[in-house]
Amino acid sequence: MSVGEGELVQLIEPGRVHRRVYTDPAIFDLEMARIFGTAWIYVGHESQVKNPGDYFCTRIGRKPVIMVRGPDGEVRVIHNQCAHRGAMVVALEQGNAPEFQCCYHGWTYHLDGRLKAVPLQHGYPREFDPADPKTSMLQVPRVESYRGFVFASEAPDGPDLTDSLGYMATSLDDMVDRAPDGEIEVAGGVFKHTYDGNWKLYFENLCDAAHPLFTHRSSIEAAQQQSDAAHSDGTGEIALRQMRQNGAPYSFWESQVGIWTYPNGHSFLGDYHDDAKLVAAMNDPTFRDYRGALEAKKGKARTDEVLAVRRWNSTIYPNISFMSQFQQLRVVHPIAVDRTVVHAYTFRLKGAPERMFRNAISFANTVNGTGSLVLTDDLEIYNRIGIGLASEGTEWLQVGRGFTSDVPDAHGGRRGKNSTSEVYIRNMLDAWLAYMTNGRAAQAAA
Ligand code: FES
Ligand SMILES: [Fe+2]
Known part of the structure; x- marks a missing residue:
């Protein structure tokens, strides 16, 4: 069954989206042609x-x-x-x-x-x-x-990569600038996970500051019961702090984190465990050595500038999400309308102490590992959304949180005034519609 342009336009309304966007195999086929067949992947x-x-x-x-x-x-x-x-x-x-x-x-x-x-x-x-x-x-x-x-x-013509990335290139800069030698490399293995749900669900969750308190409750509570002293090898503390911080109160998520979105579906979530909380506050000697290596190569002023960039998940639509502070990058592979595979890689910062890489691996185990106490919660959610959306019930999904309070961003995008705004989902859906109608349905962000 083919899907007409008029039908596609009707699937997205201000603040809501029809479930067919996530469940219709004909729409998935069209996404493969018009999004993955044209965008920079x-x-x-x-x-x-x-x-x-x-x-x-x-x-x-x-x-x-x-x-x-x-x-x-x-x-x-x-x-x-x-x-x-x-x-x-x-x-x-x-x-x-x-x-x-x-x-x-x-x-x-x-x-x-x-x-x-x-x-x-x-x-x-x-x-x-x-x-x-x-x-x-x-x-x-x-x-x-x-x-x-x-x-x-796959498109022979179109905007070049830097035009397509726009301001989001600064998140890739942040990945690389953190390396004292100015270079990074994929190192270690790859974690692979899969779920029975649509590929877009993955990106809709990564910047969702309203879910950790519920979805990750079991690991929050387990981490709150542990003392730092019992995990004083450093790497265990990273896992503990990551899990505990997911339990920050709503007041923190709403006001302290921040969510920024840019044209073509890109976005990033502000930091909620910045270096100062997660590493430096532990008086971690590794981080001190790392800062020293950065200063030796870049000078103090530039080092301060580099470490002042504190972003959590950056999404470059339509297929990657990465975390510059812990050198993680996840590639999302759509397999079918209700089947998605994700590959997670870790990078090594060239010129940094080797223990920085060990910390990154420890962090990978915490958030991307197949035995992760955090990832498994999210996978369960993706599967449940997959089951829920496949049933006949709610036809329209609400993505309107923050709709009336979002504000323009200085670099040409929109940001949530409130960090739990679903602006990043609406932004991706705008890009989705623009790709799916070959640009004829203008981005609402424009
Ligand atoms: S040689 Fe490749 S299919 Fe025959
Ligand atoms: Fe999560």
């Missing part, structure tokens, strides 16, 4: 393909793709699909290869996707031409990197 970080021949497999929407560094040093993104009979060519998640070979009939490709050799070529019709681009693993037409973060767009 984060594919990976340059540090994952440091050397020629290094590759990393991921997806743009549902399409499997490979980010690969060629012998010429250039990073490309090619479709992970054989031009012969369509098999996925590379099955490993990452590695190094001089060429790609399909394991079905042995077609072999250069690292830029061009066909290199075909067994039994004499058997093909005379007009079969291995040099024809149609026999390649197709390149994604546009690939751009912003400070090491590689994005790709």
